[in-house]
Amino acid sequence: MxxxxxxxxxxxxxxxxxxxxxxxxxxxxxxxxxxxxxxxxxxxxxxxxxxxxxxxxxxxxxxxxxxxxxxxxxxxxxxxxxxxxxxxxxxxxxxxxxxxxxxxxxxxxxxxxxxxxxxxxxxxxxxxxxxxxxxxxxxxxxxxxxxxxxxxxxxxxxxxxxxxxxxxxxxxAAPEPEDEPQVPEWSDIYGTISVHPAVLQILLAPAASPEEYYLQILHSALESGLTDPQVLLGLLWHAPLGDARSRPQGRQELQNLIVGSQKKDESQAALEKVTTLLQELQGAFAALSGAGSQAPAAAPIPPPPKSAPPPPAVAYNQAPPNSPPEVWNEPGGRFSHPRQNQTNSLPEVYDHAAMRVLWRPRENIQVERDRYEAMLYELGKLGAWNEIQQDYSRENKLLREKIESQQQKEISRLRRLCTQNQNQKKDKGWWR
Incomplete structure (x- = not known):
């Protein structure tokens, strides 16, 4: 219990x-x-x-x-x-x-x-x-x-x-720390936001709740380029439809709201960078597969020297020369899948490091498929063992609850017997 x-x-x-x-x-x-x-x-x-x-x-x-x-x-x-x-x-x-x-x-x-x-x-x-x-x-x-x-x-x-x-x-009502930043005066805040009509307009826009009111002000200020934490704190503190000034922890809550929004903006910027990189990578794959589309931000391949002949057309079933066979280690053994139709000529486009990473030979498709099927088989085994383990856990939990209940009953019975025994000794005078 x-x-x-x-x-x-x-x-x-x-x-x-x-x-x-x-x-x-x-x-x-x-x-x-x-x-x-x-x-x-x-x-x-x-x-x-x-x-x-x-x-x-x-x-x-x-x-x-x-x-x-x-x-x-x-x-x-x-x-x-x-x-x-x-x-x-x-x-x-x-x-x-x-x-x-x-x-x-x-x-x-x-x-x-x-x-x-x-x-x-x-x-x-x-x-x-x-x-x-x-x-x-x-x-x-x-x-x-x-x-x-x-x-x-x-x-x-x-x-x-x-x-x-x-x-x-x-x-x-503990005193506020001395190093806590003070809220700027409204005159200073107004001089900063007077050039942003959207911020002035949102101050008088009602909302369903105080939290939503402060969030819409903060969002409008950030869109207008106001990122100074002191300016944002003063703006929220002097908002005419807010209630932070009447609550004991209003200033701290506004500071937490500003810090949370700034962290969210940093996360959003990082996400946009990752999205841009993914789009560039998708464009590179599309260019390699002959889809007719090119990555918008991908750098063009520099033209060859005038003295050299133009590079031959790229054949996507052509493998790089002198490349070692791909080896796949499995629990059951070790085998290699040799590459077919290897030639000694390599288009200059493969000399770029990024192109070597993106290029995948057709002969690897069968190897990747076998690896994928082996992974699915292992996942199925893990799922079955997980269900068995859950069944054992449920049975052990029921047994543990029964044992604990029985222990409590036995302890209560022993305590009752000890109390009765002590009372009998006192009544018979055995304590002397």
Whole structure:
């Protein structure tokens, strides 16, 4: 049971630790090791009768914020149903609930603390929260998911909840770094974009969402040749229909948007270069195959000297002279395919290195076909072995789950017998 939940938490990206019943992390169990190692260690601890709980490190370690609250208890806004609730909720016991929130990149993580008037426990930076199916020591009940994260992922804190945390946790609104670039004034930005009417027009064009509004402004600015990050930041920051100025992380989000668009432009430029090279290569192949088309960017072959006769016509079934036979190494043996009708004359067009790479003799077609059929045969074998391996994996998984279930039953029975035995000794006075 624990290994199943641990695998899911690790797949989500949470920083997982093993916690003993007293809340200490001293079980010599590291979930950063390969799964086979910590799974065996977890099974050994279970056989020894050690109670193991699963803890998740909150804050930047897992980009996670967890609020433990008792709905209906405490002061507003946690005294009723409101928009502070998360879609990812766990039941602790005793009426307490854990609400999980995601911390987007750049958001400051609040420190872990307890707000007594609101009956609210905040697990933030440096915090460690127990996750289902751990045993809650205060109520001696196993925690359970009401809405697990693999079905309903944690959401961002609502604006009202984030404002509440900023007001009640002093170190949440962390000061901005001194080296962070300042936003230029609107007067400076206007002097730069005044010569670009398309950018001025897009500033007043409404959009379906703030993200789409900023994207269309950024796209128009880049098309107009505005690539300075400071100019782009000031343009987005002073956009009249935007909302970044009213959000605490608005500047950081705009900077991330600008950096992402610049990386995308670099990738697009690299893709265009590759596309151009492919078009040139296709043109070269078309010229060799006699299709009548030439590569648009291919350099023409220089004419021969006036004293020399013109080169003969190229025969595509003609092989270069003195070329060694092509050898094909196979698991079953080694054979060579000799070239037929080899001549000692070579057209001057083959003297170019690129032409030698592009030229392929007709006699190689049979060899390439045999190689292709051998490759298909090997791929078929690999596919069959893959299906067999998947069947074995499913059977092993079912057996492992049955063994774990049986182990849990036997451990529970042994614990119950030990407790009964100790009670009988105390009643009979054997302890004396």
């Amino acid at each position: 624990l290994s199943k939940y641990a695998c899911r938490y690790l797949q989500i990206g949470w920083d997982l630790v093993a916690v003993n019943p007293k809340g200490a992390v001293d079980l010599d169990l590291d979930f950063h090791q390969p799964q086979g190692i910590w799974t065996r260690r977890l099974a050994d601890l279970g056989m020894e009768g050690v109670q193991v709980n699963l803890g998740v490190r909150t804050g930047p370690a897992s980009n996670l914020l967890v609020l433990e609250v008792r709905p209906g208890d405490g002061e507003p806004p946690f005294d009723n149903w409101d928009d502070w609730r998360s879609g990812c909720v766990a039941e602790v016991g005793g009426g307490w609930e854990q609400h999980y929130y995601i911390l987007p990149p750049g958001w400051p993580a609040p420190s872990s603390c307890f707000l007594d008037p609101h009956r609210l426990m905040v697990f933030g930076a440096g915090g460690l929260v127990l996750a289902p199916p751990s045993l809650e020591p205060r109520v001696q009940e196993n925690m359970r998911w009401l809405r697990p994260p693999w079905e309903t992922p944690p959401c961002r804190p609502s604006p009202r909840l984030w404002q509440f945390l900023m007001e009640h946790i002093p170190n949440l």
